[in-house]
Amino acid sequence: MKVGNQHFRSIWHDAASGAVFIIDQRWLPHRFETVEIDTLDEFATAIREMWVRGAPLIGVTAAWGMAKAVARDPSDTSINSAWEVLHATRPTAINLAWALNRMRDHLIPHPVEERSSLATRLAIEMADEDVEINRQIGENGLQLIREIAFAKPEGSAVNILTHCNAGWLAAVDWGTATSPIYHAHNAGLNVHVWVDETRPRNQGALTAWELGSHGVPHTYVVDSAGGHLMQNGEVDIVIVGTDRTTRCGDVCNKIGTYLKALAAQDNRVPFYVALPSPTIDWKVSEGVKEIPIEQRGGSEVRRQLGRNIDGEISEVAVPPDDSPVGNPAFDVTPARLVTGLITERGVVQPSEAALLEMYSDLA
């Protein structure tokens, strides 16, 4: 999407030099920096240390990491070792394993001398596929927003609440939850987005930066505000992303999503989850019981990263040093609280039957 009137993807390949660039998202929203990543170690660091984040972008970054490793050494050993190194970077993202398996399974049957160019072509293809999937998610979600807009008094904005950053920064372009929003804005609909701060990592600041950079009206609020906003009729629809959706439609997403789904149900606000079909985990049925939740380090909660009075990125510690800290990174929203899943094939009920019908070829 746009940054300063120029179009960017979150990861891109320079065909002439073969270089791969990313936006180093650690400095957003305070500084917009792009960086070339090249070695396996750099790719692993970029994923582990969250220079890049978001399931789809992690998948494509891992694919490029594998392609770069294969360019250096196309052997089976190299491919398997790249798989291990990249897979170990983040435990919850199913996209990571999916992307790495796809690369490995594609390359292994071929002679070593063909693998590098095959790997590059597949990485490009996977990035483009992701963009196309998210474009379709946007088209499908646009219809929902359009219906709400038609039902509202002329001129009044459609108020959309989102949590975390399921934006183009977390994908390659468009984003998942933001794609319907960008499509609606680009189509001339009057949309306004409530952006959850999303503690502890404040990904809402990224969403606010994205939306602001593209010109979409929005308001940044703490995670606790959404219930009050819904109680007062200030939210027309909730759209969030997901890291993993079960075959029964349970949705694993950033910690706090479940609380917004409860508030949406309590106030009859439609609650939608935008997802590309590869994030459906067909092996898992009951999300709360079966999905392990990543417990991240306490320093994310203890320390707040931001811009200090001198304009430098720095941290402040908030709670007492000797207080223990808990940091579950995700939660599971049961399917019963989800109005619908916005996928690249269309909007589907969050149930096993409906998902199996739409994805009979994948399940």
Place this chain on the structure above:
Amino acid sequence: MKVGNQHFRSIWHDAASGAVFIIDQRWLPHRFETVEIDTLDEFATAIREMWVRGAPLIGVTAAWGMAKAVARDPSDTSINSAWEVLHATRPTAINLAWALNRMRDHLIPHPVEERSSLATRLAIEMADEDVEINRQIGENGLQLIREIAFAKPEGSAVNILTHCNAGWLAAVDWGTATSPIYHAHNAGLNVHVWVDETRPRNQGALTAWELGSHGVPHTYVVDSAGGHLMQNGEVDIVIVGTDRTTRCGDVCNKIGTYLKALAAQDNRVPFYVALPSPTIDWKVSEGVKEIPIEQRGGSEVRRQLGRNIDGEISEVAVPPDDSPVGNPAFDVTPARLVTGLITERGVVQPSEAALLEMYSDLA
């Protein structure tokens, strides 16, 4: 409660010297500093600049400010002028006017030569009354925690979740929501507290400091974590405070309380609200419709206050400067989501009938 094995109140009077001391809460949880306040100007500054905070503590501090002014000059003019100066510090705090009126109405009918000792006695009495009310809330809440403890396997902790700081730092001692917790801990029960960070002002850091100083096991978590914890059986009871409760039992409290109440209901976790009866607003029935919610400045959301790497208290800015920010400070939890109200007279159902029965003398 205890700080470093010594018992403190948030405001106290040295009977021998007549000096009044407070904890300068601006530096908590990073530094524990006590300070003597003596002149009317010092009392006004302490309230205005939030060296002290929390409705009950503000009231008692104002009473002491009046007593100190009367000790210097017991005339009607002095009393009225102290009333004006102290009342202007936080003009919206209802407890402030209540405490100042009570002092003035008590003193004015008496001869000037008796006023100073009367004022001192009343300030002591008002502080002790607050402590006694909160002690009774604690005794009543203790029974609930004891029942949960008895029903759990021996040795396992009772997990209590709380939001914001309804602790002794906001009262004179014990606190409201924390009083049952301190009572349970002092009685030898094994309790563990999930402390919500409570964005945007991070009052959870104060609660964590309080609990840690008194030796109560606790874990600091972001506001979004509570739903996940409840889904996984890690919360046995929620206890929060309130700024205002309606005659029908709707509870207005710090933004985000409503989301925790929804999660508690969804997971059959009992949700209790601890309150002194003066915070029941008998003129209001339906909280969501009738209670106006304060919209505070955006800088609280934009900036995070904490201790920087040099140990200094400083701020960092998190979202983009040009993103608009919303900051509703409270929300309303409908009575249907509240299991019970823990008051100084006992635990009561959140309904008009039950409240009128217990408080027939006040309603």
